[in-house]
Amino acid sequence: MSKAQCLLLDFDGPVCDIFAGLPAPTVAARLRATLEGAGAVVPLEVQATDDPLEVFRFSGGLSGDLNELALSALTRLETEAAGTARLTPGAADLMTRARNRGLPIAIVSNNSVSAVEAFLDREGLAAQIAYISARSAVDPSLMKPNPHLLDQALSHLGADPSASLLVGDSVTDVEASKLAGVVAVGYANRPGKVERLGAVGADLIVTSMVELADALR
Known part of the structure; x- marks a missing residue:
């Protein structure tokens, strides 16, 4: 030092x-739901993760629109989590x-x-x-x-x-x-x-x- x-x-x-008040598994589930609602097929290994960043990493292999949607949704959820x-x-x-x-x-x-x-x-x-x-x-x-x-x-x-x-x-x-x-x-x-x-x-x-x-x- x-x-x-x-x-x-x-x-x-x-x-x-960051996820003390809004747990990471909840954020990951909401992010998956957003992608599925937009038509993405989420594989089992991504369904099983509690890490929102891993769900976002998965979105990198999707279409540009879905990847943008994942970025926007995760940013919104993280900013909400920052409040608690x-x-x-x-x-x-x-x-x-x-x-x-x-x-x-x-x-x-x-x-x-x-x-x-x-x-x-x-x-x-x-x-x-x-x-x-x-x-x-x-x-x-x-x-x-x-x-x-x-x-x-x-x-x-x-x-x-x-x-x-x-x-x-x-x-x-x-x-x-x-x-x-x-x-x-x-x-x-x-x-x-x-x-x-x-x-x-x-x-x-x-x-x-x-x-x-x-x-x-």
Whole structure:
């Protein structure tokens, strides 16, 4: 943390639990229903997932109109969920201490820009964030583990990847970090994640955002 020039934060996990009030399985089901209502045939493996982002990834193989519909519907549902999302303990302190040290912060998220903005505004944290690099394109392949969103944030901030950290709670965060040349900090917020994030090469692992905030005390 003392050597970092840039702090990149995944949104769902390190910053908040976006689906705390509107559960992810409900969002996934609503998104599937929207696609089916428009004529899409949803295969069994997509019917079984509780992850809305996986349903959106599936839409990338459909027609352009259905893919656009999925993007619009998911963005609307995520923005609704942001109204009842739960702030992650330690996240606000980490942002404040990073800014006090002159360390720029970017959100790098597979969730929508509008959902990130809505939550940050609600919590009074928008001024802490220098840039939001989040989902806006209809092409699901641009989401992490593709390094596109990380590269976009690094370019905007003029940051050296090797002196930048991405804090994320998923395997795709670590994979994207490796592809972008960024230090991967795994946030193991659930049982089994220490092993999973370590197995894909996380450079550091924390089990609480308070640990990172304390490192900047």
